[in-house]
Amino acid sequence: MLKISDFSKLAQIPVATLRFYDQIDLLKPAQVDRFTDYRYYTVDQLPRLNRIVALKDMGFSLEQVSTLLREDLSADAMLMLLARRQEDAERELQESRARLSKVAARIREIAEEGKPAAYDIVTKSVAAQWIVSTREVVADFRAIEQSCFAMHAALHQQIEKLGLKMLGVPAPRLLNLYHNTEYTETDLDLEAAVVIARPASTLDLTKSQASMPALTVRELAGESLVASGIHTGDLRDMPQLAKALLHWVGTHDYDVAGPLREMHLSAAVDDLPTGETRLVEVQLPVSPRRVA
Amino acid sequence: MLKISDFSKLAQIPVATLRFYDQIDLLKPAQVDRFTDYRYYTVDQLPRLNRIVALKDMGFSLEQVSTLLREDLSADAMLMLLARRQEDAERELQESRARLSKVAARIREIAEEGKPAAYDIVTKSVAAQWIVSTREVVADFRAIEQSCFAMHAALHQQIEKLGLKMLGVPAPRLLNLYHNTEYTETDLDLEAAVVIARPASTLDLTKSQASMPALTVRELAGESLVASGIHTGDLRDMPQLAKALLHWVGTHDYDVAGPLREMHLSAAVDDLPTGETRLVEVQLPVSPRRVA
DNA sequence: TTGCTCCTCACGTCACGTGAGGTGGC
DNA sequence: TTGCTCCTCACGTCACGTGAGGTGGC
Numbered sequence: 001m002l003k004i005s006d007f008s009k010l011a012q013i014p015v016a017t018l019r020f021y022d023q024i025d026l027l028k029p030a031q032v033d034r035f036t037d038y039r040y041y042t043v044d045q046l047p048r049l050n051r052i053v054a055l056k057d058m059g060f061s062l063e064q065v066s067t068l069l070r071e072d073l074s075a076d077a078m079l080m081l082l083a084r085r086q087e088d089a090e091r092e093l094q095e096s097r098a099r100l101s102k103v104a105a106r107i108r109e110i111a112e113e114g115k116p117a118a119y120d121i122v123t124k125s126v127a128a129q130w131i132v133s134t135r136e137v138v139a140d141f142r143a144i145e146q147s148c149f150a151m152h153a154a155l156h157q158q159i160e161k162l163g164l165k166m167l168g169v170p171a172p173r174l175l176n177l178y179h180n181t182e183y184t185e186t187d188l189d190l191e192a193a194v195v196i197a198r199p200a201s202t203l204d205l206t207k208s209q210a211s212m213p214a215l216t217v218r219e220l221a222g223e224s225l226v227a228s229g230i231h232t233g234d235l236r237d238m239p240q241l242a243k244a245l246l247h248w249v250g251t252h253d254y255d256v257a258g259p260l261r262e263m264h265l266s267a268a269v270d271d272l273p274t275g276e277t278r279l280v281e282v283q284l285p286v287s288p289r290r291v292a
Numbered sequence: 293m294l295k296i297s298d299f300s301k302l303a304q305i306p307v308a309t310l311r312f313y314d315q316i317d318l319l320k321p322a323q324v325d326r327f328t329d330y331r332y333y334t335v336d337q338l339p340r341l342n343r344i345v346a347l348k349d350m351g352f353s354l355e356q357v358s359t360l361l362r363e364d365l366s367a368d369a370m371l372m373l374l375a376r377r378q379e380d381a382e383r384e385l386q387e388s389r390a391r392l393s394k395v396a397a398r399i400r401e402i403a404e405e406g407k408p409a410a411y412d413i414v415t416k417s418v419a420a421q422w423i424v425s426t427r428e429v430v431a432d433f434r435a436i437e438q439s440c441f442a443m444h445a446a447l448h449q450q451i452e453k454l455g456l457k458m459l460g461v462p463a464p465r466l467l468n469l470y471h472n473t474e475y476t477e478t479d480l481d482l483e484a485a486v487v488i489a490r491p492a493s494t495l496d497l498t499k500s501q502a503s504m505p506a507l508t509v510r511e512l513a514g515e516s517l518v519a520s521g522i523h524t525g526d527l528r529d530m531p532q533l534a535k536a537l538l539h540w541v542g543t544h545d546y547d548v549a550g551p552l553r554e555m556h557l558s559a560a561v562d563d564l565p566t567g568e569t570r571l572v573e574v575q576l577p578v579s580p581r582r583v584a
Numbered sequence: 585t586t587g588c589t590c591c592t593c594a595c596g597t598c599a600c601g602t603g604a605g606g607t608g609g610c
Numbered sequence: 611t612t613g614c615t616c617c618t619c620a621c622g623t624c625a626c627g628t629g630a631g632g633t634g635g636c
Contacts, residue, residue, distance in 0.1 A: 005589070007459040012416050019591090020626055036634065037591055043462065043557045043571050047412070054412035056397065058389045062625070078408060082399050089392040097390040099351045100381040106350065107374050114372060117559045120346035124304050170335065189492070199332070204328070230339045261581040265335045279335050297615070311617090312600055328608065354599070494632055 001031065007041035026052060059089055077225055098252070105251045117228040119241055121248045126261075126283060128168075128222035131175070132159060133193035134215055139247050141185040145235060148176065151192035158215050165197040176262040179221075183246055185239065191259075193220070223258060224285040229267075235278060238262075245284045258285030293323065299333035303341050318358055319343065351381055381417040383400055390544070397543045411533055413540045417573060418553075420514035423457075423467070424451055425485035433477040437527060440468065443484035450507050457489040468554040469512075475538055476530065482553075484514070515550060518575040522557075527570060531556075537576045550577030 008015045021027040022039065027049055029039035048069070060081075067073065068081060076206035109117045134155060138147045152174060154277045159166060172194060189273040199217060225246055229239045242260060249256055251269035300307045313319040314331065319341055321331035321499060340361070347357045352373075359365065401409045431437045444466060451458060458464035461544060465487040472481050490510060519540055523533045534552060541548055559570040 003589080010461055014627080015590095016627060017625080024625095038634090039383055039590085044524075046557065046571065046573070047524055050414060050520075050522050051412040053414045054394075056625095057391065057414060058394045075407065076476075077403065079399070080404060082395060083404070085394070086395045086399060089388070089395050093385075093388040093392050096381070096385040100378070100385050101379050102346075102350045103374060103378045105377060110367065110371060110374070115367065120343040122342060122345045122349060125570070169302055172295055179573055220510065228342075230342050265338065279338060281338070295615080306601080307616095308601060309599080316599095330608090331616085348599095 001040045001041060004029075004039045005039065007045075010043070011046060013049065014051070021052070021062075022057040022275050024062060024066075026062060058085060059092070060085060062129050069122070075203075084173060093107070103250050105248070107236065108251075117229070117244075119244045121227055121229045121245060123225055123227055123286070124131045126226055129195050130198045130218050131193040131220045132164060132215060133177075133191050134160075134198050135179075135189070135191040137188050138188040139186060141188060141239065142189070144188065147190065148192055151190070152194070155192060155215075159196065162199075162217075164199055164217075167197050169171045172267070174264040176261070176264075178242075178260040179258075181256075183243065185206065223283070225257075225287065226285050227252075228281055228283045229281045231282060232278070235280070238280060241282050242284075245282060249284065249286050253289045254286035255289050256284060257287040260284050293334060296321075296331045299337075302335070303338060305341065305345070307521055316354065316358075318361075319355060325485050329537045341543070349385070350377060352377060367499060388444065393408065393544050397540070400543075409536075411536045413433075413521045413537060414520055415517055415578070418515050418518055421465075421487050421512050422490045422509070423485040423512045424454075424456060424488050424507060424509045425469075426485050427471075427481070427483040430480040430482050431478060433480060433531065433576070436480065436564055437483070438481075439482065440484060443482070444486070445584070447484060447507075449485050451486060451488065454491075454509075456491055456509075459487045459489050463558070466556040468556075470534075470552040470554075472551075475535065515575070515577040517546075517549075517579065518547065519544075520575045523572045523574060524570070527572070530572060530574070533574050534576075537574060541578050545581045546578035547581050549579040552576050 002010065002016050004018055009016055011018075018027070018039070022029060027045065030042045030045060031042065032038070052065055055068055056062070059127040060068065064085075065080060065243070068078065106117065132155060134151050136147060136151060138144055138247075144225075148195065157167075175193050175195065177191040177193065179191060180187070196217075214242040227245050229241050229245060231238045246256070248254075261281065261283040265281055294302065296307050296310055300310055303310075310319070310331070314321060319337065320338060322334045322481050323332040324330070325332065334346075343361065344357055347360055348354070352360065356373060356377075360370065367435060398409065426443050428439060428443060430436055460466075467487065469483040469485065470480060471483060472479070488509075490511075519537050521533050521537060523530045538548070538553070540546075553574065553575040555573040557573055
């Protein structure tokens with residue numbers, strides 16, 4: 001018979017933990033003095049405690065440990081729980097890796113640039129959304145703003161004609177897709193779009209068929225994983241964010257999985273004069289790179 | 293101005309989380325209606341929220357995030373925090389790996405043996421302790437029990453003669469060290485020991501000098517990391533636990549770092565008849581293997 | 585009598601999630 | 611009037627750690 005502190009030293013488990021395991025019926029003392037409520041343990045209880053520790057070290061919760069310690073647990077049920085734990089542990093390992101690589105990348109950035117990163121890049125998912133869009137190759141990135149302006153002006157006209165409903169918070173949402181597969185500053189394959197409510201199925205596009213440029217109405221697929229950063233300030237500095245995103249995917253074991261998306265978060269493009277402060281979220285669809 | 297649900301959708305952060313960040317002063321709404329207490333946000337607040345998410349994704353606590361978001365934080369202080377985070381993240385990564393390897397090993401065991409493992413092996417540390425011991429090479433493991441008995445009997449005599457105080461919970465602690473560097477069942481280099489209180493500095497060993505076998509009194513160094521399992525039942529089955537421990541270090545990326553220790557947890561060796569149920573903890577000092 | 589060990593609550597931790605119960609605007 | 615959105619508590623989560631306040635054995 002061992003007092004709690006002796007058992008605690010023998011097992012190298014804190015007294016508070018032993019009391020807690022008693023409370024949740026995970027490991028009851030072999031005997032409890034009915035007058036003093038002192039707990040008494042025996043060395044025979046060490047194997048069970050050892051098993052508890054071993055299962056805990058695999059990452060099982062105490063409730064799962066309780067289940068796993070039940071005598072009548074079948075080998076199949078045990079394997080089931082182990083298999084699930086393995087999956088979770090693998091996911092947790094990936095998360096640990098991702099966290100560390102984010103910290104390391106940030107440290108490298110500061111070391112290389114001498115200052116904290118200009119952009120905070122996070123991963124998220126984006127839902128599918130209906131858009132009306134027009135696509136055009138723009139010769140040079142310096143012409144982007146004008147082209148963009150013109151394309152969106154055209155889109156707005158057509159939207160009105162077709163009776164479509166623009167969506168978005170806070171303002172109707174404008175977005176641009178860059179279909180170039182590599183970073184470039186010339187021959188930009190730009191698709192300018194406006195988010196709309198899902199149109200009635202009998203949409204008549206013939207009305208706009210004759211117009212220039214050609215219009216498409218479609219559901220833009222969602223992306224389960226995008227790397228995203230927010231640009232604020234002069235739109236002409238935005239390529240830096242695009243570069244930062246491309247650099248980010250390289251240093252975090254991702255691959256580019258789709259066209260870059262520019263989401264305009266502040267007022268509509270044609271509401272603000274050139275060079276005014278704006279907020280633009282830039283998203284780059286990615287997929288985790290298979291580690292060899 | 294965005295209502296909380298709009299801001300929530302835009303940022304993909306739950307409403308409850310935004311309220312919580314308001315409460316802990318991490319991200320206050322740009323404006324709060326003084327009559328309805330409605331929170332109103334602006335898109336300008338997205339970059340800050342984005343930064344919060346980015347830092348959280350590195351594993352910083354919200355309190356650390358608060359610190360990191362303070363305008364007056366120097367680049368040095370930032371680097372300090374990042375460096376500490378990196379260390380912690382590296383440790384967490386190791387822990388994730390260890391957890392996963394324990395789960396995977398357990399699954400393999402069941403798959404290979406068709407039944408759950410007989411022993412639960414955990415890692416722990418052991419403190420230094422003073423021992424009195426005698427050492428002998430035993431020709432065959434079948435002779436261990438008798439040799440052991442004889443050695444401990446001799447030890448007890450000498451302890452009494454020298455006036456040393458035996459220590460241990462619940463009974464005076466007996467332990468055996470196996471100095472063979474590889475697993476073997478013959479020529480066992482056995483050191484039988486008894487844990488004692490630190491002796492007075494002026495211990496006179498000459499009294500026992502003439503006796504056979506030779507006696508040593510020394511402080512057995514602690515081990516920062518041992519793999520440990522508990523054997524219960526017939527002592528003659530104990531080599532299985534020793535094998536299990538050796539197998540365990542191989543499958544969990546450790547190296548053997550010292551002699552195997554047998555700690556007798558139940559009554560003294562000479563109190564129990566041969567073949568009686570006993571509890572023995574077997575410890576194998578290990579060191580993490582450098583991963584290439 | 586003084587330490588020492590044991591006891592039982594109760595509260596804190598961390599980052600929210602989840603009701604309960606109530607109000608304001610269309 | 612009915613939903614819908616917003617609000618503020620309050621409590622739960624997980625595995626303990628840490629007092630506060632009190633008792634029993636030497």
